[in-house]
Amino acid sequence: MPPASHSAPPRGQGLRLTALTLALGALVVAAAGLGYIRIGPGEVLRVLGSSLPGLSGLGEGLDRLLFQVVLEVRLPRIITSAAVGSGLALAGVVFQGILLNPLADPYTLGVSSGAAFGASLALLLGLNFWGGATVSLLAFAGAALTLLTVLWLSSVDGRVDPHNLILSGVIVAAILSAGIGLIKYLADEQVSIIIFWLMGSFVSRTWGDAALTLGASLLGLAVFVYYARDLNILALGARSAAALGVETRRVRLVLLITASLVSGVCVAVSGIIGFVGLLIPHLMRLLMGPDNRGLLPASALAGAFLLLAADTITRAALPHEVPIGVLTAVIGGPFFCYVFRRRQMERGHA
Amino acid sequence: MPEALYQIEDLSFVYGPVKAIDGLSLEIAPGLFHGIVGPNGCGKTTLLDLMVGTRRPAGGRVRLAGRDLHEYPRLELARRVALVPQEFALNFPFSVEETVLMGRHPHIPRFASPRAKDLEAVEAALEAMGVTELKAKRFGELSGGEKQRVALARALAQDAPILLLDEPTSHLDVNHALAVLATAERLVRREGRTVVAVMHDLNLAAAFCDRVIFLRRGRLHAEGPTGQALTTESLREVFGVSARVEWDDFAGARVVVFQKPGGAA
Secondary structure (H helix, E strand, O other): OOOOOOOHHHHHHHOOOOOHHHHHHHHHHHHHHOOOOOOOHHHHHHHHHHHOOOOHHHHOOOOOOOOHHHHHHHOOOHHHHHHHHHHHHHHHHHHHHOOOOOOOOOOOHHHHHHHHHHHHHHHHHHHOHHHHHHHHHHHHHHHHHHHHHHHHHHHHHHHEEEHHHHHHHHHHHHHHHHHHHHHHHHHHHHHHHHHEEEEEEEOOOOEEEHHHHHHHHHHHHHHHHHHHHHHHHOOOOOHHHHHHOOOHHHHHHHHHHHHHHHHHHHHHHHOOOOOHHHHHHHHHHHHHHOHHHHHHHHHHHHHHHHHHHHHHHHHHOOOOOOOOOHHHHHHHHHHHHHHHHHHHHHHHHO | OOOEEEEEEEOOOOOEEEEEEEEEEEOOOOEOOOOOOOOOOHOOOOOOHHHHHOOOHHHHHHHHEEHHHHHHHHHHHHHHHHEOOOOOOOOOOOEEHHHHHHHHEEEEEOOOOOHHHHHHHHHHHHHHOHHHHOOOEHHHHOOOHHHHHHHHHHHHHOOOOOEEEEOOOOOOHHHHHHHHHHHHHHHHHHOEEEEEEEEOOOOHHHHHEEEEEEOOOEEEEEEEEEEHHHHHHHHHHHHHEEEEEEEEOOOOEEEEEOOOOOOOO
């Protein structure tokens, strides 16, 4: 009898990743067809196909309006929400893996609030020195500074204490929301823009947003997969990992900076969308096992699926658009309580 | 005594205001079983960290095979020196088999899959530590003693000629403690590997170690063949206890018999 293993065999992992990819592809086609103007999947595929080089013939005989709706209105929004979902889920996997705390994600660490603070500041002051990327740049700076502060607050004798981490994140996030409140108070005319953006939304996304978020998420995926095995070994603790040949300082630094960058870009484009980075890695660990080489791509796909599904529901199924950050918090908040409770029980038994 | 494997010169290390290692010089010969003994907080664990290169000395240096430790690339060092620390946390639900396979990390190129010889090394290490039947279990579900044996198996799979063990038997019952140390001894005798182990149990140190290294307050107090260095005098000086050290035919080794404080005239 072959020994049962808790980690899925490579073949099973490949199948699961394929299934996730197909599900995401089907959702993209469905989402492109849903909305005020309904478009069948066949027509969506013809519109998408005709924009590829050499296949323009596919689009013959279709209403030009369909091209407008699919390619100019819906697709940027679809790609942005999927890329943000991927980015947040990936950042969650990495924060959890490095900080050795399954409750860590951009939201619970305060990184999202830091990014939001930086971005609000850019909006308030009308900063524009880097063109359209200025808001993203300030969001990244806010994310990175917040992460440093949270790590400093939660460290004892120069080592980060995983138990203090989330508490520090919540404290810093509370201070930052007060800061954001002040910005809103000062903002006058800009206030409605800031408020709506803070709640998290994918309304009227452009190809620029899509390119920025997709680029950040793909960069994150590449960096994270490159270090996936080191991240596995870091689960043994920094000391054992270093003794096994992992350049612990460099790996942690590169991964934390990249994860902050990805979270910062996601927040800059879409506002605060909480708990995706908590929910998805947890579910994917059940599906794929703890090995980051399978966990990272699976989380990227599932994160994209979750946010695209949620965005499509608020856009096409609900009578009014609900800000997506509200939606994920309503689902993710109770889930956080569940994971937290289970951890307490496990610690009680240990 | 053969040429030194490790040359440690005037080594020091500080934690804040505390000097954990304070001007320690020591040579460690290859192919022997060395025991480090000394009271709590005398710097034993810190010394192992400095010998595996996970901490940088505040002063002095550690040379391995004639080369400063920090000139070695991390992965090359991991192919030469394996460490089994005292604590074995594992924060995600990896299986025992996956945990032991992590020991092969320095031998497997970044994007390669484990090859046949890696899997064989894992099987052999699981077998040697008697944990083969646990391999599908999650590491987190094991008892303290099982975790310790899995951590030792991981270091065996690492296949390094030098093994640094930090209290390798602290969580083990006497049966498993003897088995683990006998395995370590076999690696020394049959394969010429070098073992440096922090030993708490002086009777186990007397039975298995070729040489003992006495540390006291971050300094080398004494070092030598076990038969000469492990004496009534050294135990009194280092630990402040009264003890008799004598050969015992039944044990097949020297044994240490302690006097209960205030127990005799």
